Amino acid sequence: MKQQMWTFGGSAPGPTLHGKVGDVFEVTLFNDDPSMGHGIDFHAGSLAPDGPMRTIQPGERLVYRFRAAKAGAWLYHCSTAPMLQHMGNGMYGAVVIDPPGLKKVDHEYVLVSSELYLGTPGSAAQVAKMRQERPDAWVFNGIAAQYAKAPLTLKAGERARFWVVASGPSDGIAFHIVGTFFDTVYREGAYPLKPGDSGGSQVLDLAPAQGGFGEATWRSPPSSARSASSCWPPPCPPPDPWP
Template sequence: MTTRPLGGVATGLALVVLAVLTGVAAQRTTGTGPVATTTTSTVPTGHTTTIAVTVDDMRFQPAQLIVPAGDRLIIALTNRDQRRHDLILATGAKTGPVSAGRTARLDVGVIGGPVQGWCSLPGHRQTGMTLTIATTGHAHETSTAAPAPEPTAAIDTLADPGAGFRARDAAVPPVPAGRLHKVALHVREVQLDVAPGVRQSMWTYNGTVPGPTLHGRIGDTFEVTLTNDGNVDHGVDFHAGALAPDEPMRPIEPGQSLIYRFTATRAGIWMYHCSTMPMLLHLGNGMYGAVIIDPPGLLPVAREYLLVQSEIYRGGDIAAMRADRPDAVVFNGYAAQYTHRPLTARAGDRVRIWLLDAGPSRDTSFHVVGAQFDTVYAEGRYQLEPSDPGGAQVLPLVPAAGGFVETVLPQAGHYPFVSHVMSDADRGARGIIEVTAR
């Protein structure tokens, strides 16, 4: 642990895709067209090969097309998936967006050698939506290698975000009146600060990461209107509801809306997130939030906070997501924000802290330095209560799990909190509770 000044006090810490393949039909006719490779020695045969390609569950089928060298190729692309896709070839030929149930014909031109293709929607190529055209002859392969990303500087989680910085309010919102809660969620793709000096495009619910917190009781009904104001398809999955996902969790296109209605039948803190494939990309770009359903008989406390732990990946890099290499690990969307703007309490206050591990991939082990937990509630049940003789030092959670801890902070001072996965505390999963005397 290292120290740095904070308000005159030395404080601180350095710390699916499932593929279902479908059939293909091919035929040869006569005709000519432009050469589809950079090879100049290809002699057109005067024949045209037409191949039917289908899209289903994030895959092209067939994924390899065999064409006689010199033939002109026509691809008849039929989208049998529930969402739009496209096909772009390394030669520059492309279909444009193809909606669900539609067919597009792509004139590739004369094939003189191997050509690669892919779907250009975010994350689709990286999760397997690729296609290769091969020939029975010999030619030079058209390069499809993506340019190497420019290196970026490491995130400095100790940097001061500046006098104008405002941390996200971590206070748990009150339960709204009534038993029916109508919620409007708008998908918005916005630029957000995620660390000092680091701003990037994020996919969000209502413009924030995490999205708005929903709070209710067992028996409450939530009627959520989801509207996609973004540029690609998105959806939502509420873990707090139990219902068939086919309709309410389906991805919707930009400009579309759906209504998702569920009744909370069990207590706990539940994750919601975008359910559109590849889910890793959508979660890694910020599309998640929390639903708190109070356990029956939950007593009021002096302070009640919510911390959602998640990972930040610079530039929405899905390769880094798949390799579990986050650039930062954060509470409530910004690295180490509560070291600069601490949570507050008074000496002797009972403090309840709800935790949700939104991931998408990393565990957490929540700890408050200088405090012991006399209450631990995780995944729908109490593991420790104040009447028990023992105490707890951490709340360990896997991705999508949640719970809360309670503690009484006895003295004025600064109580750091961290994920005790210390590499993640160093990446920004840390903060401070500033306790003042009564």
């Protein structure tokens, strides 16, 4: 199926920007939409809403420069009114600023969650669904069920970091994984859970516009990948001590 979107750079979400604290990002915004104004609001920056974050008209260009003063999983989005429509039609994305000392992992993913509203962008029928919070789908990285069709894969024992940004526009997310737990959670600029803590975490909960990451390893492969000597079906040997 085809759906017309309003985008940053041709994709919804727009490109993910990834850096570290202190990095300077320079973004050129060119509005090639002949029909309306657009703008860009980087939550990772601290610039005036009526300055660099202002709406620019069709054909206009704006160079936007910000220094990443703080680590986090940040949202960026079009800030032109009505924002619900601009974000709900695809004008959102993620800026990932690594906290200092972040360790390398085997796999790192950025999952931007959002609602998807089908129909002609800005039409009465589509806008009604946005206002009533009746999306046609809730999606990661813009496409419904894409990771059911093409799963993110890793091997037992490998460590994965899932950056998640809840771009809404209306709904947050309870990001839950199955078959293991997060041993590290970073959420809205701080670590509620660190390796070495006695607890574990089952859900990374994010309100709309919040972001963070969870880290996990899966100790046991799915049953479809198990060898005959693995512990299913029973009788199983005693479980290995964790970790």
